[in-house]
Amino acid sequence: MSVLSSSAGSFAKNLRCKECGRVYPLEPAHVCEFCFGPLEVFYDYEALSRVLTRRRIESGPPTMWRYADLLPCRAETAVDIGTGFTPLLRAPNLGRALGLDRLYVKNDCQNPTWSFKDRVVSVATSVAREFEFDTLACASTGNLANSVSAHAARAGLKACVFIPADLEQGKIVGSAVYGPTLVAVEGSYDDVNRLCSELGDRYPWAFVNINVRPYYAEGSKTLGYEVCEQLGWRAPDHCIVPLASGSLFTKIYKGIKELAWLGLVEWNATRMSGAQAAGCSPIFEAWQRQSYNIRPQKPNTIAKSLAIGNPADGYNALQVLAQTSGAAAAVTDDEIVEGIKLLAETEGIFAETAGGVVVAGLRRLVQEGHVSPDELVVAFITGAGLKTQEAVAPALAPALTIRPTIDSFEEALASAYGGPVGKAVLPPGRSGALAGRRS
Numbered sequence: 001m002s003v004l005s006s007s008a009g010s011f012a013k014n015l016r017c018k019e020c021g022r023v024y025p026l027e028p029a030h031v032c033e034f035c036f037g038p039l040e041v042f043y044d045y046e047a048l049s050r051v052l053t054r055r056r057i058e059s060g061p062p063t064m065w066r067y068a069d070l071l072p073c074r075a076e077t078a079v080d081i082g083t084g085f086t087p088l089l090r091a092p093n094l095g096r097a098l099g100l101d102r103l104y105v106k107n108d109c110q111n112p113t114w115s116f117k118d119r120v121v122s123v124a125t126s127v128a129r130e131f132e133f134d135t136l137a138c139a140s141t142g143n144l145a146n147s148v149s150a151h152a153a154r155a156g157l158k159a160c161v162f163i164p165a166d167l168e169q170g171k172i173v174g175s176a177v178y179g180p181t182l183v184a185v186e187g188s189y190d191d192v193n194r195l196c197s198e199l200g201d202r203y204p205w206a207f208v209n210i211n212v213r214p215y216y217a218e219g220s221k222t223l224g225y226e227v228c229e230q231l232g233w234r235a236p237d238h239c240i241v242p243l244a245s246g247s248l249f250t251k252i253y254k255g256i257k258e259l260a261w262l263g264l265v266e267w268n269a270t271r272m273s274g275a276q277a278a279g280c281s282p283i284f285e286a287w288q289r290q291s292y293n294i295r296p297q298k299p300n301t302i303a304k305s306l307a308i309g310n311p312a313d314g315y316n317a318l319q320v321l322a323q324t325s326g327a328a329a330a331v332t333d334d335e336i337v338e339g340i341k342l343l344a345e346t347e348g349i350f351a352e353t354a355g356g357v358v359v360a361g362l363r364r365l366v367q368e369g370h371v372s373p374d375e376l377v378v379a380f381i382t383g384a385g386l387k388t389q390e391a392v393a394p395a396l397a398p399a400l401t402i403r404p405t406i407d408s409f410e411e412a413l414a415s416a417y418g419g420p421v422g423k424a425v426l427p428p429g430r431s432g433a434l435a436g437r438r439s
């Protein structure tokens with residue numbers, strides 16, 4: 001196996017146990033042999049601070065690989081299918097609807113497989129190749145399987161991806177099309193994950209979110225870097241992030257902290273808040289009890305991408321919530337659907353259920369006074385809506401079906417919206433009148 005620390009362009013130094021601090025070489029490992037704590041990649045920040053400048057980053061490619069110095073693999077051999085540097089949009093209409101003056105949406109739907117998971121998988125695939133694995137695998141709630149399948153195809157690796165059998169059609173097709181071995185497990189994500197942990201002992205495969213998890217997780221830091229760079233090298237006041245395992249949430253924060261350590265942004269005491277679906281909210285529930293002791297749940301929600309009942313990084317997510325004076329919210333399935341529609345109707349962005357969780361969760365957090373109107377808030381929209389159509393379709397107005405004549409068109413308008421035939425008008429646009437309803 002090659003040794004990562006000799007790679008040019010990477011400042012990764014070693015793996016460290018987050019619990020006891022023990023140091024390990026950069027190998028495919030994810031738990032401390034002494035205390036079973038999770039391992040994390042540690043960098044040579046002193047060397048980094050001598051080399052890394054805003055200009056060096058700005059002259060890089062328009063993808064997440066502009067931050068290669070801060071990732072645990074070499075840029076030259078990275079498996080890059082064009083992930084990252086997604087739009088950070090000012091969201092004035094949604095802001096008005098929620099009562100926020102300075103709201104931004106980080107639109108991570110616009111990745112190659114339409115979710116933020118391309119960030120973590122791009123790193124994991126690159127590392128897996130450096131470690132000379134020939135097969136990529138994962139335990140997935142859906143988006144991860146899509147991304148692993150696509151990256152394996154691009155990298156010429158075999159793929160074996162495991163999903164719960166009851167996933168949305170868009171997520172099943174969105175994996176199968178790349179030609180992996182797709183395994184639908186009759187059980188929950190937590191069952192899938194346990195099975196994959198056992199399989200990891202039998203098969204010499206890179207399970208991206210298990211045995212190479214420390215490297216994989218680093219990919220999520222790029223969301224933090226991008227947001228700061230796109231705000232003109234400024235850290236946001238408040239981030240609102242969906243929580244499944246909790247990894248994304250903690251790594252966005254790590255990314256922001258690293259930029260501050262390296263002097264690339266001013267420290268802004270960014271607050272980190274998280275959103276979950278009420279039907280699977282173990283992190284929210286522990287936060288509410290003011291406890292670090294997570295009680296595993298049996299998920300029951302339309303937000304399948306977030307349906308992890310026993311979150312691997314839940315403890316760390318609770319630490320970040322506490323350290324940053326963040327808050328957590330849990331929203332019902334109806335609120336999730338409302339959140340999806342609100343984002344679409346106000347800003348023209350069609351998110352999957354996780355996006356609905358974030359928008360509805362943000363609404364809650366504003367109402368409860370956890371987010372204040374003048375904060376610079378970034379809402380992280382992590383996956384695209386065409387993958388989870390069945391969640392929102394029943395709540396949408398049907399098409400007006402007509403014969404191809406003007407009469408038929410005007411009759412349909414009149415019966416949908418009232419008014420005399422021939423004079424029927426469309427309902428007003430909704431950015432100013434959000435209460436307006438077509439059906």
Ligand SMILES: *Cc1c(COP(=O)(O)O)cnc(C)c1O
Pocket residue numbers: 115116117141143144242243244245246247248249305306352354382383
């Ligand atoms: C996986 C996923 C998340 C959360 O990821 P964790 O790092 O497990 O918390 C959020 N949004 C979408 C769309 C996802 O697929």
Ligand SMILES: [Zn+2]
Pocket residue numbers: 017018019020021022032033034035036037
């Ligand atoms: Zn340890």
